[in-house]
Amino acid sequence: MPEAVLNLLLIPLIKIVVLLGVVLLIVAYLTYAERKILAYMQVRLGPNRVGPKGWLQPIADGLKLFVKEDLIPGGAERFVFLLAPGLIMVPALLMFAVIPFGEPFKVGGRTITPYLADVNIAILLLLGISSIGVFGIILGGWSSNSKFSLMGGLRSAAQMISYEIPMGFAVVSVLMMAGTLSLVGIVEAQRQAHIWFVLPGILAFGIYWICGVAETNRNPFDLPEAEAELVAGFHTEYSGMKFALFFLAEYANMMVISALATVMFFGGWLPPFPNLLAGLWASPVLAWIPGVVWFAAKMGFFLFCYIWFRGTFPRYRFDQLMAVGWKWLLPLSLANVMLVGVLMLWWKG
């Protein structure tokens, strides 16, 4: 087999298949985890009938959604209505292409990188792709020809655009510290700095996390699908597999936000306190654990936080949401950029 075919076609193809499989599997079991954790927080048991401890529940849910009747409302704009779920699902999966999950490792004398691409403008790419997701929501909401869907879509557009700005500024402070836009480069910068960026950038992390929760339309910012007032928001009229795509995209987006938080603020695949405890107890044990495990553990914690927030916080009112975004997070994130700049000047002399 020619080397070029192997390098350019076969290995990326295998990586894509593995990545898609793992991501979709995690997304499916994230729904199970969410139901279970929420149930436990409410002193209930959660799903426990399908399979041992309910382990097969996501598969049963998926099967149900597959065979369900797929309705298109009479007054719907057919083409856009069909396009919207794809428009939200594709960007959500596309973003996983640039997220580095671990260190490069060797298989048969060949170095394999556990990520699809190390793009040198990865963060810009991610921010760009994630804004395409808004189109899926607003087009889905508009084309359904229903007042609930339309209002959900409009709310979502307003919310996602407002919160992208402070999120961008929070990311900027990380870029200043790392000096690169590449996600692999950011992790390497944290390795060289011997510190996770969350310590100098605690404010940036706070802003990033709040905006990340708002971007994914999750509690306490789940106004686009506020069931008390909008039934299910932008996906009220969707059913069957198209509804499932909206659902999966939401969870895939949660995973992306969590993965980005891990990479930018918590040292990606690096063990805790990189090189800080090298001479102490930590080194042999922590070095032995592969980086992917650290990455998964950190990402898992953030995903748990998403569910934790959902189990804890009530929903914001819409004007409060806008006020928090524009009056607090935006000035705060701008001030944070200044602060990080001053800190860096002071640090490097």
Add this chain to the structure above:
Amino acid sequence: MPVKEFFKTLVPVELFQGLGVTGAYLFRKKETVQYPEKRLEPQDRFRGMFGYSLERCIDCHLCAKACPISIIHIKDHTEVEEVEGPDGKIKKKKTKVIDRYDIDVKRCMFCGLCEEACPTDEKSIWLTTKSYEGAVYERNEALYFDKERLGSWEGFVGFPGVKAPAEGQLPSDPLGKKKAAEGGA
């Protein structure tokens, strides 16, 4: 506003307190009872399915009169028997025989007024059997109890540990008299 209070408003302590509460609940013992496998035992005063004792019943019809929707149907006749009295004379002895004692359970609202009206010391009709699994597929046949059915609960799933009325189980303290006596003493 004092300066200290102002800075307190900047730090969202309440949010973390809230997270702490839900986080603690995550590890609590779960309250759910897995119903078909495990059952909760109802309280002593819980009004479940009927119990009826033909032996205790004195055929006074008070339960039928007390029933607000008249779903207790009683039919009886009097049997006259000639017996020799202690002084050697032959006396006529009348006995009332219950032919029919039906309860149309499908219309019953389980108010318990029949049990309250029953004058026998140990109630002849009672609802404190703790049986609540009365769901059936065909209500006209399955939920019309005649006196045999009331006495034996044939084909009826009772609460575990609760015997069918034919086996003579009584409500332990249906009206709470014992408890009241204990409380008074």
